[in-house]
Amino acid sequence: MLSVDGLRKYYDGIRAVDGVTFTIEAEAITTLIGPNGAGKTTLFDLISGFASPDSGSVALEGTDVTHLPPHERAGLGMIRTFQQPRTITRLTVRENLAVAAPDHPGERLAALLIRGGASRRREAAVAERVDGYIELFGLERVADDLAGTLSGGQRKLLEMARALMAEPRLLLLDEPLAGVNPTLARRLEELILRLRDEFGLTVLLIEHDLPAVMRISDRVIALDQGRVIATGSPGDVRSHPAVIDAYLGSDR
Amino acid sequence: MTEILDPQFWFFVAVTAGIYTILGLGLQIQFGFAGLLNFGHVAFMAIGAYTMAILVVKAGLSLWVAAICALVVVVPVSLLVGLPTLRLRADYLAMTTLAFAEIVRYVATNEDGLTGGSQGTINLSGPGTTASYNREWLDFVEVVQGWLSPILGDLASRDFVSMLIVWVIALVAIVVLQVLVRSPWGRVLKVIREDEDAAAALGKYVFRFKQQALAIGSLLAAVAGLLHAFQFSFFSPADFVPLVTFNVWMIVILGGTARNWGVPVGAVVFAILYAGTRFLDFAPFSWLDPDERAYLRMIVIGLALILLMVFRPQGILGRRDEMVME
Amino acid sequence: MSDLPQLVLNGLMTGSILAIGAVGVTLVLGVLRLLHVAHGDTMAFGAYAGLFFTGLVGDNLAVGLVGAVVTSAALAVLVEYVLWRPLRRRRAGMVGLLLSSIGVALVLRHVLFWVAGADPKQYPVDLMRVYEVGPFRLAQSQVLALPVAVVSILFVGWLFSRTAIGKQMRALSDDGALAAVAGIDVNRTIVVIWILSGALAGLAGVLQGLVQNSFNPNLGFQLLLPVFAAVILGGIGSAYGALAGGLVLGLVMEVSTWQGFLGGVPASYKQVVAFAVLILMLLLRPQGLLGKARLR
Numbered sequence: 001m002l003s004v005d006g007l008r009k010y011y012d013g014i015r016a017v018d019g020v021t022f023t024i025e026a027e028a029i030t031t032l033i034g035p036n037g038a039g040k041t042t043l044f045d046l047i048s049g050f051a052s053p054d055s056g057s058v059a060l061e062g063t064d065v066t067h068l069p070p071h072e073r074a075g076l077g078m079i080r081t082f083q084q085p086r087t088i089t090r091l092t093v094r095e096n097l098a099v100a101a102p103d104h105p106g107e108r109l110a111a112l113l114i115r116g117g118a119s120r121r122r123e124a125a126v127a128e129r130v131d132g133y134i135e136l137f138g139l140e141r142v143a144d145d146l147a148g149t150l151s152g153g154q155r156k157l158l159e160m161a162r163a164l165m166a167e168p169r170l171l172l173l174d175e176p177l178a179g180v181n182p183t184l185a186r187r188l189e190e191l192i193l194r195l196r197d198e199f200g201l202t203v204l205l206i207e208h209d210l211p212a213v214m215r216i217s218d219r220v221i222a223l224d225q226g227r228v229i230a231t232g233s234p235g236d237v238r239s240h241p242a243v244i245d246a247y248l249g250s251d252r
Numbered sequence: 253m254t255e256i257l258d259p260q261f262w263f264f265v266a267v268t269a270g271i272y273t274i275l276g277l278g279l280q281i282q283f284g285f286a287g288l289l290n291f292g293h294v295a296f297m298a299i300g301a302y303t304m305a306i307l308v309v310k311a312g313l314s315l316w317v318a319a320i321c322a323l324v325v326v327v328p329v330s331l332l333v334g335l336p337t338l339r340l341r342a343d344y345l346a347m348t349t350l351a352f353a354e355i356v357r358y359v360a361t362n363e364d365g366l367t368g369g370s371q372g373t374i375n376l377s378g379p380g381t382t383a384s385y386n387r388e389w390l391d392f393v394e395v396v397q398g399w400l401s402p403i404l405g406d407l408a409s410r411d412f413v414s415m416l417i418v419w420v421i422a423l424v425a426i427v428v429l430q431v432l433v434r435s436p437w438g439r440v441l442k443v444i445r446e447d448e449d450a451a452a453a454l455g456k457y458v459f460r461f462k463q464q465a466l467a468i469g470s471l472l473a474a475v476a477g478l479l480h481a482f483q484f485s486f487f488s489p490a491d492f493v494p495l496v497t498f499n500v501w502m503i504v505i506l507g508g509t510a511r512n513w514g515v516p517v518g519a520v521v522f523a524i525l526y527a528g529t530r531f532l533d534f535a536p537f538s539w540l541d542p543d544e545r546a547y548l549r550m551i552v553i554g555l556a557l558i559l560l561m562v563f564r565p566q567g568i569l570g571r572r573d574e575m576v577m578e
Numbered sequence: 579m580s581d582l583p584q585l586v587l588n589g590l591m592t593g594s595i596l597a598i599g600a601v602g603v604t605l606v607l608g609v610l611r612l613l614h615v616a617h618g619d620t621m622a623f624g625a626y627a628g629l630f631f632t633g634l635v636g637d638n639l640a641v642g643l644v645g646a647v648v649t650s651a652a653l654a655v656l657v658e659y660v661l662w663r664p665l666r667r668r669r670a671g672m673v674g675l676l677l678s679s680i681g682v683a684l685v686l687r688h689v690l691f692w693v694a695g696a697d698p699k700q701y702p703v704d705l706m707r708v709y710e711v712g713p714f715r716l717a718q719s720q721v722l723a724l725p726v727a728v729v730s731i732l733f734v735g736w737l738f739s740r741t742a743i744g745k746q747m748r749a750l751s752d753d754g755a756l757a758a759v760a761g762i763d764v765n766r767t768i769v770v771i772w773i774l775s776g777a778l779a780g781l782a783g784v785l786q787g788l789v790q791n792s793f794n795p796n797l798g799f800q801l802l803l804p805v806f807a808a809v810i811l812g813g814i815g816s817a818y819g820a821l822a823g824g825l826v827l828g829l830v831m832e833v834s835t836w837q838g839f840l841g842g843v844p845a846s847y848k849q850v851v852a853f854a855v856l857i858l859m860l861l862l863r864p865q866g867l868l869g870k871a872r873l874r
Contacts, residue, residue, distance in 0.1 A: 050449065074455030086450040088443050099439045100454045106436030107456070109464050119436060166454050289673065336861045342672055343613045344860045347806050351853040354803060358850050494799070498680055505677060547692040554684030561678040562664060 007056035018226035034223035077169030089148030100165035269523035270418035278472030286465035287445035292349030300474025372488025508570030593828020594727035600820035602775030608815025618798030624783025650780025698792035807856035813866025
């Protein structure tokens, strides 16, 4: 589904990502783990197009996307979320979700002015999907509130719902469980599993919560200092000596 | 002092307010909705006005055809300007657009053969002649006056008719912009204004939206330029100084960013301030001569801008939680 | 007047004024993230203040210079306490600061118009007096201004390389958050920055007023965009860059009119050369000629 080959990114002499290669299976949940500063978010930036690599390549379902801008990768079905939810504070929850719908004729100026009907029909369809996700994520009570008034946990839900509205094939989740209370975290874990099972999505996530990682991942990739130090099933990686070293070492 | 009671004077002020409203709407779509810091807005006003006048005087086109041509020309020019500049960060965009507007003004001032130079459109046919482009507009206004005078009598002056026309156009512009802003297209703009990267992450081609906002705003500026040219029958590069852009900025901020209906409010307040200082014939203002009163006006505008930024950056109609100044 | 060595000299004169003006702008932009549109009008203020103090003591230009520098610095500090600090407390963003700066510019310029009038003023120098030094012809104003400019530039260079406060300003300009953590008193350094920025603006204004023969309150705005261009050329936040950028730009502006360059740029388009440099730099190399490409 996604393959990454020899990615390198240096910032001011620091090797943030130093020759990373791996592949992600379709319809599976893969998790990136590693101590802070291991290069996980930089890797996400490289994969999603928010940073360009110094060398190496990224391919989505066989298509080379290494130099595509982020919006084109999103158009191919690669949707990412951010560690700090980037919900739009001045739009309501409904509007935040609606704007994520892809290929809306009403967003094209020419189509809007000339064929208003197509836009209206799509708006109606989008509104239905929006209602569906509001229900799925339990956001009914705040549906018409400005996103700026939401709590941190609600914003994380909105961020994920919005990513789904964008009709992804590959979902890149950056620490979806961070800063969220345990009950909500459990719900989110179940949701991520449902994404794979019911929606057939491929998920790549970054997460620090190791027990959660063990529970939901099909595969785990461990990073340290910009390099892959172990890949495999959760159990294998967890007991891998290099991984234990990296985590213990970082507790200095 | 009796001038304050003369409706004709206020019709004239209303025309200016209307033209500034249209300018303000153009800036509103660019800044209030797309977050673009355009400080060269007056450039497109100039391009619209000059293109029309040059086509009428030098190419002999009818005023209406020339006006349409001017509007058509503005779109590709704005796209061209946007191509390299729209990806700049906010304050760089401000500087670049300001420099661009100054270049336009310099060219207008120095290329006498093309634009009539610093003496303005009177000089368009060359020195020693008096060029005029406005005949057809004035004829049209007379016709409309003819329709209205049975009903309104003396009130139907030239300025009254101009006021009607300008404000009809302004209101149409507001309605169209409201439709645009409430559309899915407008929704994407709001995302871009707040967080471009979030928009890109959702698959929106940010650059194209910004280009479109720039083009629409520039088109409105050109319309304002045309109306200015029609109203005064004459213009020169001095009509397109950066001060005009700053005035428009003030109007948009005053009315409330991202509030289309705030723009006419801001423009009217501004026009009244501007014109009203003329009437301060009592002490201590009567101690000032007209030049000094003009300076005082500008000082008041500058102070108003500062006070707005400090105490009410959301403007008259804006809401605190919808403020665009991050 | 159109031969190359003379143009180079004029370029250095223009350039050093731009350089002095640019240092203030680059510091304020780099540290306070404020594009200080009112800097130009502070220069105009300096020109008029200089004129005032000169006349006060029997046409003594030295007194005029000192008076201009001191009052311009005081003005900048006043605005910092009255406007910038409250705005920072209210978390005003880039746009709010920019619009406020425009407001200050408008007020300053029109107060000058009101108090001094719109008719051109000039410094008490002999306009007819010309000194011939080798291939150069120098007006009396240039003879007076050039050494002052050179000394000022050297002083600024010394200030930033040798003194503690200079290093603090550089640190703050490079990374404000880090500097604050390192124990630098941010507010105090900001006041020092305004003192320096205002003083240099006043100085540049006096020099420009001298060299320009006659000036009116629009002097400031006319210098503004070229000063911005110099700042970008040298890399935002770098005082040395501003000095270098100003000198380079001044040279480019003057030398571009040399007829050896395919007829040369017409003299009235000199400003446009500066605008073009500004636009090109921002499009192609916004980090300046020497700067490192920073993450936007």
